[in-house]
Amino acid sequence: MICSINRGLGCKGPSLLSLLIAFILVTEYTWAIKLLNVVIPPHAIRGQNAKLRCNYDMEGDKLYSIKWYRNGHEFYRFIPTDNPKTTIFNGNGINVDEHKSTETEIILRNVDLSTTGQFRCEISGEAPLFQTAYSEAIMAVVDLPDEGPIISGGFPRYNIGDKVNVNCTSFRSKPAAKLKWYINGEQADKVFVKTYEVTEDNDGLETSTLGLRFKVREKHFKNGDLKLKCTATIATIYWKSNEESVQGVRTQSALASESRTLRNxxxxxxxxxxxxxxxxxxxxxxxxxxxxxxxxxxxxxxxxxxxxxxxxxxxx
Known part of the structure; x- marks a missing residue:
């Protein structure tokens, strides 16, 4: 408000120039807080600790608070003017290690499947503007299988013309492992692969199975034994494989044909x-x-x- 007393004009509203200056100052101040390095891992392993990081630069502003949220619910608060400075809200899969956590790094202990969610780091400046910068991402907790994939239904030897009918199974994980079949190092054609529905245990863990069906040909033994390999993966944090080597046995008709060729x-x-x-x-x-x-x-x-x-x- 700008007032002119000498001229008796009373008080006038803010001038256009003063509004423009105020707008420029507020705009510059809005971009004062910068998030330098925010780390919210996309995956964490069940039973292990997870580390969340939120580095910032106030750019001359004064820090008011640092807050962490999971699915919109606050679980960590740091206000340097409070006593105590840190407040933690544990529960529902959140267990903050208060001794190892700092204003820029949070340690979640013994994460569980219920810890999964969208995490958000929020930095706020002091009054009067309380400018805020934030970053968020989803962290999913994964329960890995206790062992690698299991191949079942195979035989140690196959005759040319026999049918291979095997399954690959990855037991009890969350989410279910993705399976792939390989024949002699090359991924099996989709027409040879049989997909089964994922099954879920009472505790929520999942088991995946993938079948392989094909007829044995002479080409499968060109480089020696027939090699069948199955791989199991979960995102980018888990990869296991199992491979079986199968011997080829020539049929009686093939042997008789060869014998006649030798005699002739x-x-x-x-x-x-x-x-x-x-x-x-x-x-x-x-x-x-x-x-x-x-x-x-x-x-x-x-x-x-x-x-x-x-x-x-x-x-x-």
Whole structure:
């Protein structure tokens, strides 16, 4: 309010210039508080501690309060002019470590699934403007599985043409682990994967299962054994895998075909002179398909006959 007494004009309202100056000052003051480094982790592990950080710069303003909220409910307050300066509101999954927490860093002890929520750090300046800066983000508490994924339903050996029918299961976590199948290091085609609904225990923990169904081909054993791998992940804080190596067994039809191929390509004729005279009494044997012990017997018999013939000649 600007008053002019000498001229008897009474009091006048604020001039346009004074309003403009006030607006500029207020605008500059509004941006005085700066949040430098706010850390609200996206995930925390059940049973462990979680650390929240809120660094700030008052830019010449005077600090009035620092407050932390979870889902709109205040659980930590720091006012430097109060006595005591710190007030904590524990409960419903919030358990602040008052000995390790400071005005810029909060330690939540032994977080639980109920700790999950949207967390907000709020910095306020002193009167008369009480300017405020804040930052918020969601932190989800995760309960990890007690063990890695389990592969079930498989066999140590498969014949070409057999059907693989296996499951991968990740037990009791929150949220349920995401599963993937790999065949010889490559992610399995979707047509081979069977999805099951996630099951929930009485305590709220979830179990996920993913099936794998495909027919064994010759290509699956090109690089040796068939390798089946399953991975389980939860966000960016959990990754486990399980892999099984399976031997391939060729079918009887494949073996018979190979045997016929060998016989056709390996047939040969051997002549054994059993009578001792050139060109007469020749006995011909085709060795293909004859077992080795039988060939050995025939060769030994021939050798005995030759020795006997030579002995009779010497006596003559």
């Amino acid at each position: 390509s390996g047939t040969a004729t051997h002549f054994i002179d059993a009578a001792g005279s050139s060109g007469n009494g020749l006995v011909t044997f085709a060795w293909s398909g004859i077992s080795i012990p039988f060939l050995t017997i025939l060769a030994s018999l021939s050798f005995v006959l030759i020795l006997a013939d030579d002995g009779s000649r010497l006596r003559a």
